[in-house]
Amino acid sequence: MSNAINWFELPSNNFERAVKFYSQVLGEELQSMDSPEMRMAFFPTKEKGVGGCVTHGNGNMPNSEGALVYLNGGDDLGVPLSRVENAGGEVLMPKTSIGENGFMAVFKDTEGNRVAFHSMG
Numbered sequence: 001m002s003n004a005i006n007w008f009e010l011p012s013n014n015f016e017r018a019v020k021f022y023s024q025v026l027g028e029e030l031q032s033m034d035s036p037e038m039r040m041a042f043f044p045t046k047e048k049g050v051g052g053c054v055t056h057g058n059g060n061m062p063n064s065e066g067a068l069v070y071l072n073g074g075d076d077l078g079v080p081l082s083r084v085e086n087a088g089g090e091v092l093m094p095k096t097s098i099g100e101n102g103f104m105a106v107f108k109d110t111e112g113n114r115v116a117f118h119s120m121g
Contacts, residue, residue: 008052015056073119
């Protein structure tokens with residue numbers, strides 16, 4: 001097994017708002033796809049990286065108390081974290097050192113999901 005995680009989904013109440021939030025925070029457009037059962041917008045990923053998306057309509061509801069997904073904060077997670085509040089989210093824990101493992105920060109997205117960033121810088 002190369003990765004313990006293969007895929008993640010962040011549910012939304014308002015799909016367009018959630019896609020706009022993550023596009024602004026990450027500085028990249030998410031690619032949308034609609035099906036009869038649900039809507040999805042995919043986070044950017046490299047060929048063999050872990051993938052994920054924002055979803056709507058699959059029965060999942062946003063939650064701030066469940067599992068914590070860490071998004072790649074790039075070279076310095078301070079960059080995307082600085083965009084969270086202007087995009088409508090809330091910073092719950094600022095950039096915090098985790099020693100030799102780099103840095104982390106936690107935020108709440110526009111849908112109420114608790115999400116984190118990780119970076120080495």
